[in-house]
Amino acid sequence: MGAGASTGISEAVTAASAADMAAAVAALPDAEKAKIIAALTAGKRKNVIGGNWKCNPASMADVKSLCAAFKEAKFDTSKVDVVICACNVHAVAAKEALGDCGIEVGIQNISKTGMGAFTGEVPVAMAVDMGFKWCLIGHSERRSLYGETTDDTVEKLKVAQAGGMSIMFCIGESLAEREGGKTDEVNKSQLDAALPLVTDWDKFVIAYEPVWAIGTGKVATPEQAQETQRNIRKFVEEKCGADKAAKVRIQYGGSASPDNVENLSANPDIDGFLVGGASLKPTFVKMIEHLGK
Numbered sequence: 148m149g150a151g152a153s154t155g156i157s158e159a160v161t162a163a164s165a166a167d168m169a170a171a172v173a174a175l176p177d178a179e180k181a182k183i184i185a186a187l188t189a190g191k192r193k194n195v196i197g198g199n200w201k202c203n204p205a206s207m208a209d210v211k212s213l214c215a216a217f218k219e220a221k222f223d224t225s226k227v228d229v230v231i232c233a234c235n236v237h238a239v240a241a242k243e244a245l246g247d248c249g250i251e252v253g254i255q256n257i258s259k260t261g262m263g264a265f266t267g268e269v270p271v272a273m274a275v276d277m278g279f280k281w282c283l284i285g286h287s288e289r290r291s292l293y294g295e296t297t298d299d300t301v302e303k304l305k306v307a308q309a310g311g312m313s314i315m316f317c318i319g320e321s322l323a324e325r326e327g328g329k330t331d332e333v334n335k336s337q338l339d340a341a342l343p344l345v346t347d348w349d350k351f352v353i354a355y356e357p358v359w360a361i362g363t364g365k366v367a368t369p370e371q372a373q374e375t376q377r378n379i380r381k382f383v384e385e386k387c388g389a390d391k392a393a394k395v396r397i398q399y400g401g402s403a404s405p406d407n408v409e410n411l412s413a414n415p416d417i418d419g420f421l422v423g424g425a426s427l428k429p430t431f432v433k434m435i436e437h438l439g440k
């Protein structure tokens with residue numbers, strides 16, 4: 148491009164309002180639009196890493212020593228959100244142990260119902276009152292082991308958002324679905340009803356977790372994760388517009404670890420991780436530090 152053309156662009160951009168520019172980009176063919184959105188948003192989404200402790204570790208002593216290790220992490224809180232989703236019985240202690248080091252504690256399974264006669268549930272109001280700002284919704288273990296439906300995830304999204312919580316909304320395909328070429332279809336079906344209900348895109352994170360990679364040691368290749376996450380972002384664009392698609396953060400989850408964090412996170416549509424097993428080791432710090440430098 149010659150100097151004249153680039154001068155023309157900068158003059159046009161200076162003269163245009165943000166709405167004019169959004170309209171001009173929206174009118175371009177998809178491939179051109181994607182290039183412009185990628186150029187404008189490159190490196191601008193804040194990373195987010197969640198540690199999903201599930202029903203671990205075994206003892207309070209282990210909770211304290213993990214938290215002590217994580218407190219040593221050197222990271223820039225403007226570059227990464229760090230959230231440990233502890234087991235409910237450990238959550239308050241983990242929060243106390245982490246103190247003000249910049250690491251939040253989240254709830255693994257927020258309730259779709261409120262306070263009252265709902266045995267075994269963790270309602271949003273109570274979680275918020277106790278200072279928990281984040282929750283997981285729709286983790287594959289909730290879906291496969293406890294019968295959580297897509298409708299349930301939508302109900303949970305509504306109440307969690309209404310209470311002001313930030314959400315890691317988990318989706319992903321099984322091995323049979325991937326092998327049957329249904330990956331994108333499954334992800335779309337798990338997001339379809341949720342996306343139009345999102346009210347705050349800073350507080351809504353999509354955790355793409357292929358079920359075949361969770362807890363198996365079989366991590367998706369960077370190419371697989373990037374391609375799938377790009378398709379998820381395209382679906383957000385179709386449903387909610389290019390601005391929301393450019394903004395939404397998409398984590399990868401499934402045997403992520405300090406060994407693969409660098410190759411995976413180098414991809415433009417991978418904005419962080421949801422981590423199970425590797426978040427139960429002091430070396431989780433390396434993942435936090437990689438994303439937060």
Ligand code: PEP
Nearest residue numbers: 361362400401402423424
């Ligand atoms: C998870 O449970 O969300 C998860 C990704 O687990 P792991 O990292 O152990 O595969």
